[in-house]
Amino acid sequence: MSQNHNIINATENLIQEHFDLEPSLEKVIWVNPELSTEVRLLEINPETFPSGMVQSFYFPASDEIPCAMFLAEVRPEEWQRILRNEIPLPEGWTLANHKIYSREPVAV
Amino acid sequence: MSDWRHWQTAFLQQARCDWDAYQRTRQAAWPSCHRLLFLQMATEKLSKALLVGGHSKLETIAQSHAAFVNFMRVVGDNRKLQEALGMKKAQLRARFKRLLPLAYEIELLAPALARGGPNPEYPWQDSSDKILAPVAYPFPLMNQLQKTPQGVQLLKYLEIFILRFEEFFI
Numbered sequence: 001m002s003q004n005h006n007i008i009n010a011t012e013n014l015i016q017e018h019f020d021l022e023p024s025l026e027k028v029i030w031v032n033p034e035l036s037t038e039v040r041l042l043e044i045n046p047e048t049f050p051s052g053m054v055q056s057f058y059f060p061a062s063d064e065i066p067c068a069m070f071l072a073e074v075r076p077e078e079w080q081r082i083l084r085n086e087i088p089l090p091e092g093w094t095l096a097n098h099k100i101y102s103r104e105p106v107a108v
Numbered sequence: 109m110s111d112w113r114h115w116q117t118a119f120l121q122q123a124r125c126d127w128d129a130y131q132r133t134r135q136a137a138w139p140s141c142h143r144l145l146f147l148q149m150a151t152e153k154l155s156k157a158l159l160v161g162g163h164s165k166l167e168t169i170a171q172s173h174a175a176f177v178n179f180m181r182v183v184g185d186n187r188k189l190q191e192a193l194g195m196k197k198a199q200l201r202a203r204f205k206r207l208l209p210l211a212y213e214i215e216l217l218a219p220a221l222a223r224g225g226p227n228p229e230y231p232w233q234d235s236s237d238k239i240l241a242p243v244a245y246p247f248p249l250m251n252q253l254q255k256t257p258q259g260v261q262l263l264k265y266l267e268i269f270i271l272r273f274e275e276f277f278i
Contacts, residue, residue: 017197021198040163048178048181049174049181049212049215051172051174051175051178052172053164053172055159055162055178056162056164057158057162057178057182057183058159059185060188060278062188063187064187070162070163071182072162073181090164090165091165092163
């Protein structure tokens with residue numbers, strides 16, 4: 001399996017795990033998923049403290065994600081402001097080619 | 109060494125100095141305001157030491173005092189930390205989630221976030237128009253940090269994050 005496939009699988013597993021662990025998590029945006037050297041995730045969560053900016057925290061490569069990971073959380077209204085370019089993304093991040101993951105609907 | 113690494117080292121150096129000052133204030137009858145001031149500053153610099161490696165512009169990081177709560181929200185994902193503390197991700201995230209109310213109280217100590225209320229640096233006017241100086245205010249947070257399990261845990265983890273930063277976060 002190629003390095004890219006490893007990263008895609010690992011990242012999607014991590015995203016699913018975050019949905020499982022965080023009931024209030026609404027969406028996860030994988031920013032610039034074409035990158036093979038790092039993973040950039042933006043999580044939309046109404047429980048996050050509003051900071052008015054995108055605070056992206058660095059995580060070193062691990063057995064879980066085999067490359068550097070950058071993780072940021074924003075509130076839904078902050079995500080809307082990002083889409084309107086009112087809140088800038090971190091340097092080098094673009095929404096030109098992002099993936100959006102939503103919570104799987106739970107069958108009742 | 110890249111530029112952001114230099115900034116990270118500098119933020120960490122200052123976080124350690126602030127943490128050391130907080131520890132020193134334990135040994136004498138220092139007023140709560142000074143103790144909490146050092147603690148708030150240590151948590152802010154710690155969080156920014158990690159943020160500065162995350163593509164954020166330095167001026168964006170510098171313009172806000174709010175970083176510690178968001179740091180505590182995500183730090184449970186750190187694999188090395190999970191291994192060192194002997195906890196799975198779900199356990200560690202749940203543990204840190206229980207500490208968020210206290211982390212929030214610490215973050216709100218920054219005068220810019222205190223909304224004209226209690227803070228460890230500047231006098232404020234309370235709802236009955238009484239003007240208070242930080243040195244004369246009892247700061248219930250101090251007791252919560254010293255005498256509740258959550259407070260003791262949060263301080264213990266802070267010490268680990270600050271003193272063993274290179275082991276977990278680089």
